[in-house]
Amino acid sequence: MVHDRSLPSVASRSNASLRRASTALAALSFGLILNGCYGLGSDAAEYPDYSSSEVKKSLLSPELEERPSIGIDNDFVVSDDLCEGIDVHTETRPIAQDELGRFLARIGAPPVEVKARGNLYWFDFPGDDPDDGDLVRLRLAVLDTPEEAADELHQALLQHGPGWWGLRRGNLSILAPKASLGEAMAFAVRYKLPCWGALMVAGLDDVYVIPGPYTEM
Numbered sequence: 001m002v003h004d005r006s007l008p009s010v011a012s013r014s015n016a017s018l019r020r021a022s023t024a025l026a027a028l029s030f031g032l033i034l035n036g037c038y039g040l041g042s043d044a045a046e047y048p049d050y051s052s053s054e055v056k057k058s059l060l061s062p063e064l065e066e067r068p069s070i071g072i073d074n075d076f077v078v079s080d081d082l083c084e085g086i087d088v089h090t091e092t093r094p095i096a097q098d099e100l101g102r103f104l105a106r107i108g109a110p111p112v113e114v115k116a117r118g119n120l121y122w123f124d125f126p127g128d129d130p131d132d133g134d135l136v137r138l139r140l141a142v143l144d145t146p147e148e149a150a151d152e153l154h155q156a157l158l159q160h161g162p163g164w165w166g167l168r169r170g171n172l173s174i175l176a177p178k179a180s181l182g183e184a185m186a187f188a189v190r191y192k193l194p195c196w197g198a199l200m201v202a203g204l205d206d207v208y209v210i211p212g213p214y215t216e217m
Helices: 016-037 052-056 098-106 146-160 181-190
Strands: 112-117 120-126 135-142 165-169 172-176 198-202 207-210
Touching: 052 181, 098 172, 146 165, 146 172, 146 198, 146 207, 165 181, 181 198
Parallel strands: none
Antiparallel strands: 112 120, 120 135, 135 172, 165 172, 165 198, 198 207
16 A cells, blocks of 8 residues: 555645645535534444455455455455446545445446535445444545545544545545444445545554546646
8 A cells, every 4th residue: 555645635735834724624624524523323233244355356466466455454456347338537526425326326326415514515325234223424525636545534634543544536536434344445446436536544553545547746
């Protein structure tokens, strides 16, 4: 995996002017994400138990070897084969939250979308036992620029810590509930999320980007 500071699009780069310009809006929208997470049991989401074989066939080592180990210390990439027939061009125009809903509808997995407040939306997916009310809730924030979205997600992941993960596409940032890296990758692969946005995961004291078919520089 790639440490997020190595990518110029990620807000961990030491760009003081960008941070000053986006501080107010980032603080507001970051507060919305935090408020959306706490009080909803989002740190204990029951992820579905997807087959590990289905996950590993979509991953490669950096040397393009099949079935790499899944771990924060083991580099791996998401194979382009996962996104066959899907347009993975880098998003350059401002987009709205329904960009995610349309993408998931095209692959046959439309989620339940709920507007939470302000620029924050919830996307609910079936959890381990949907009949018992289990769900996996992704929280999507709409920002003004890709730089603000990158900063938003970076700060949210650092705040929540290891196990939390998310995605970024243009001016949209998504925070996903805590999971093991294997669970997160299984969920992301199941819904082809690496075809939609850049995948990021929190480590002990930093944030890492998992290279995949969709990238932003």
